[in-house]
Amino acid sequence: EIVLTQSPGTLSLSPGERATLSCRASQSVSSTYLAWYQQKPGQAPRLLIYGASSRATGIPDRFSGSGSGTDFTLTISRLEPEDFAVYYCQQYSSSPLTFGGGTKVEIK
Amino acid sequence: QVQLQESGPGLVKPSETLSLTCAVSSYSISSGYYWDWIRQPPGKGLEWIGSIYHSGSTFYNPSLKSQVTISVDTSKNQFSLKLSSLTAEDTAMYYCARRVRSGHYFDYWGQGTLVTVSS
Numbered sequence: 001e002i003v004l005t006q007s008p009g010t011l012s013l014s015p016g017e018r019a020t021l022s023c024r025a026s027q028s029v030s031s032t033y034l035a036w037y038q039q040k041p042g043q044a045p046r047l048l049i050y051g052a053s054s055r056a057t058g059i060p061d062r063f064s065g066s067g068s069g070t071d072f073t074l075t076i077s078r079l080e081p082e083d084f085a086v087y088y089c090q091q092y093s094s095s096p097l098t099f100g101g102g103t104k105v106e107i108k
Numbered sequence: 109q110v111q112l113q114e115s116g117p118g119l120v121k122p123s124e125t126l127s128l129t130c131a132v133s134s135y136s137i138s139s140g141y142y143w144d145w146i147r148q149p150p151g152k153g154l155e156w157i158g159s160i161y162h163s164g165s166t167f168y169n170p171s172l173k174s175q176v177t178i179s180v181d182t183s184k185n186q187f188s189l190k191l192s193s194l195t196a197e198d199t200a201m202y203y204c205a206r207r208v209r210s211g212h213y214f215d216y217w218g219q220g221t222l223v224t225v226s227s
Contacts, residue, residue: 001170035213044203044217045154051211088154092212096169097144099154 002027004089004100012108019076021103023089028069033093036065036074039102040085048087049074079105110135112204112218119224126191126225130204130218131184138162138182142207144214145178145189147200155200159207160187194225 003026013019023034031052037045047056049065052072062077076083084107089100116128130143137143144159158168160178168176177190191198201222205214 032210033212035211037214044205044220045214046217047213047215050208050213056215090154090213095167096171097156097212099156101153 001096002029002091002094002098004091004098006087006089006100006103008103009101010104010106012106013079014108015079015081017079019074019079019083019105021074021076021087021105023067023072023074023100025070025072025091027094029072029091029093031068031072033091034065034067034072035090037088037090038083038085039088045088076105081107110206110216112206112216114202114204114218114221116202116221116223118222119226120194121227122194122196122225124194126189126194126198126223128189128191128202128204128221128223129186130188131186132206133185135206136182137180137185137187140209142167142209142212143180143187144205144207146203146205146214147198148203148220149197149200157189157191157202196225199223199225 005024007022034052036049039045053065064075086102086104088102111133113131142159145157175192180187201220203220204218206216
């Protein structure tokens with residue numbers, strides 16, 4: 001099973017700042033099968049990025065994804081108030097499908 | 109706009125079997141995609157339970173395989189989850205979601221249904 005480790009666990013930032021979230025895999029993941037989601041309290045996760053770097057429909061361009069192999073990054077260029085949430089990475093390069101433990105982006 | 113809606117009991121007793129249904133609207137299940145179940149214990153992360161392809165093939169998380177059955181009813185455009193031998197550790201929000209075959213990511217999710225396992 002591929003274990004996805006997200007860091008940091010919590011990121012305390014102010015609106016307007018840049019957020020850099022890491023997702024590290026225990027073995028190589030095909031970029032095609034790496035996705036990122038945003039989850040706000042009481043809501044289902046929302047797809048942000050698929051294929052490691054492609055933005056989903058309707059996702060603002062302040063969100064970007066990058067990386068390959070075992071190291072992937074989600075960057076939010078300038079945090080808006082609505083971006084404070086928990087973010088998860090997910091892979092299905094090999095079975096079973098797994099999620100990272102999440103990074104909480106909170107207001108400093 | 110594709111919509112998914114979970115339904116089922118909110119409270120189940122230990123050792124019993126949970127049955128949940130996900131009704132899909134604005135898209136025909138038999139037209140394609142994988143249809144998945146994911147759960148999230150309170151305050152914790154996401155765990156993939158398993159999926160069914162539009163053809164009827166099923167795929168389960170090995171950690172839950174002995175407990176899980178996923179089925180599809182194309183006539184009602186819905187799919188279902190059965191999870192047996194429940195314990196308190198199965199208490200969670202249960203989501204159904206549509207998974208895109210080309211990249212294996214979830215593009216549409218249900219709002220989730222909270223299931224509590226307690227006597």
